Amino acid sequence: MEKDKLRRKMIMTCFKAGFGKIDITPDLPVCTLYTRDKNQIADKITSRLYVRTAVFENDKVKIAIISGDLLALDSDFTTRVKKKIKRLGFKPENIMISCTHTHTAPNTINFNGPKFLKKEKGYLKKLETKIVECASSAQKDLKSAKIGIGKTKIDLNVNRREIGRMSEVNDLNSPTGLTDNETGIIFIEQNGIKKPSVIVNYAAHPLSMGKKSIKTISSDFPGEMSRIMEKDFKCVMFLQGCAGNINVKISGKLKVARKAGRIMADAVRNVYKNVSWEADCKLDMKTSEIDMPVDALEVSIKAHLEKKETENISTKEWLKKALKKARNTRSVKTIVQTIQISQAYLIALPGEQFIETALEIKKKSGKENCFVAAYANCGEIGYVPSPKAFKKGGYEVDEAYKYYGDHVYRNSPAAPSAFVKKALSLLKITNRKKGDWIR
Template identity: 25%
Template sequence: MQGFTVTQQKSLEAEFPLQVGAASLKITPPIGSVMGNSYGMNISEGIHDDLFAKALVFDVDGVKAAFIALDLISLPYGLVAETRELIATQTEIPVENLILTATHCHAGPQMNPRFLKNIGGEAEKKSLEYLKQLPEKLLKAIQMAEASLQPVKASIGSFYEEKVNFNRRFLMKDGSFRTNPGRLNPLIKRAMGPVDPLGSVVLFETTDDRPLAVLVNFALHPAIVGGNQFSADFPGVVSQLMEKSFGEELVTVYTNGNSGNINHIDVQNNSFLEQYEESARIGTILAADVMKALSSRRPLEINSLEVARMEVAIPIPNIDQQKVIWAEGILDRFGKSSPPNFGDVVEAWRIIDLKSVNKERIAREQYTTTVPLKKDGNAILSEVQVMGFGSELALVGFPGDAFVELSLAIRLKSPFTNTIVCEQSGNGNISYVPDRKAFLEGGYEVNSARFSPGGGELLVEGVQKLLIDIFYD
């Protein structure tokens, strides 16, 4: 019987070269820890719905790679670095063959050490302990997925959705540019950019047609739910509805496309639902879109797996030491009884993230989640990643809260039949990633950006080079 099993496995691998393992692991922080969006500092009082790490491990002819999506707002550099170190020592997956991505949900844990310090007390202790344990949890999720590797069939579908996603940057009648200027604002002239209506759905099924995992990608800011209860927002709703349809064993890996300038607010409509109701509405619409896409999916022929990554040094503006002192004072007051105005907080956080320090990585991680600077202090060291499955599918790990124009440019010039861009990836947080045009317009996203004009395009060029390299390898 044992010999038969081995022979059968070899024949399956010949017929189905791609092996996939999938796992889902709960990563909800403890109640009483600090939560919120990028700048949020609420102490959590409950759990509306759990946060998860969703892991996929791939193997084609001995080449292994892993992809893991996290219900977090972003990826702290330290989290990525520590997780990669664990993967390198405790799995058979090369560290360079790992892509981590965050869904960018805004009702997850606050991870900025500076903001946690401002809260202090038991809430800070709980948050720091949670963050300390997170790399081990991610390792466990990947190990669980690796242990379940099996030959699979892969297929892909797509959908077009334009009723829930809107560009949030507007040209006003006075010539200024504003982010989210308000519903029915009579001073709005027009939106200043496109949306990406394309959603992608990749289904992995066992050889006996049992759904194992589905990867969903759509570009929409998961910034609907706030408050003081943890929630995965509408990506969590999509996952819940997929499990109801296919069973709890299905692992739904939701990934966010570039949506730094895309959200759910229709400024032409003053009728809307609040938070959880709106999140449920949008999640239900997208889940229905996914189901329709699956009904017309087409098979993927995957005979090879190629993975590559590239460090991209992005130039930054000069930071004056006097501005650093000012910024330290602003952030010290943030979250206190007489807080500074929000615009000053945005500027101060950007300055602190870009100050040069001649210390080890661990020292930098005491005040920022942002990727390191070059030794000369003139650039931040970001990263792009690609994972190519044959010639028909590529997954792209793109850093930051990136503008939709950048992923549209990547897809336009990709040699792969299907290219799925996942933001909030790479080697860690870099905040907003506007395109060059936006720097001429200004606004919140540009004020938040950690780099000089053209940095987003440098990242796109890096992705395009990697895609061409692995396609023609």
């Protein structure tokens, strides 16, 4: 009995967690995703942008989970940041960098069309420094901790391909179509700290600010959820799910974003009231390369040239790049990650994954608490539509890939199953004695 008590005490002392939060709001004026194609600039801040870091450590491994109030970050950027964070004692493969995917944030990824302004490049340099500072702050905050895992359902998202986009829905009572309203929650209590911290995973495009707010900087509903909860929580991190075909149901201006944020915050708080705590916390992280299938460029170029409509600047630039690329490419390398924190298993996928991918991983994982995040580590691959979506076509299938400057390929209908297979294979070896980087 005494030996068991001593063992539990040693384990609790061994498992540690720390948190960091740094303001990344840009100086105005600045270009955003919405304004870049309209020769406009954002000249108003309705809510501040932040990067948040959670660091977890035991006697075997140390990991960092980073989430920024940003649209997307490409793999060149995240690789540079990980190399800098490595100096703090982390393995680059034990670092996850993700974005909430708010559309009212500075343009941080190289889209075709209007080029990066000097101001945007300057912001990216500052952003690199701030993310590293945030990781350092979280590491300095490490304290013995315990974990509480929870789930709840929040009816705030809608399948935009089945039901409609924002202007066609904009009603909390509207049908949802195929979606996943499960919210994965990881609560953390640090020894000696009154306020708990939390990581929240949910899938919904952050578009509650709406296109009426295109000249605005805002963290949208994920940021509003964090702002509301951080009155009585220490750090509230949002990890965006597989929202490639999923929107938030309501849109408008700041008032609507705050309403959506309040709905999220209230639901998470309710779970916290009855959460069970675990001090005997397992911790592990695995990272693996994946050869993501892409369509042959010949197919995309031929389909493009057969169209007789007037081309915009983005698709013209895509065509120039596509014609120069190697035509025989059939796959592009990216990464998948799995993280175990206590009884929670978090999958980190790149790009704009469709909800079908998350649902399949959850169903086949065999894990009670399997949470799937997207928009992680490699934002330039763009949308990864489901095979069913490819048959129907549409924006995510036929048009969006032409906007991503460094990834000219249309992702293949086989890509989702490749991600599912890789995620499930990593889950099988999580917390086994293998290297953190899996080939």
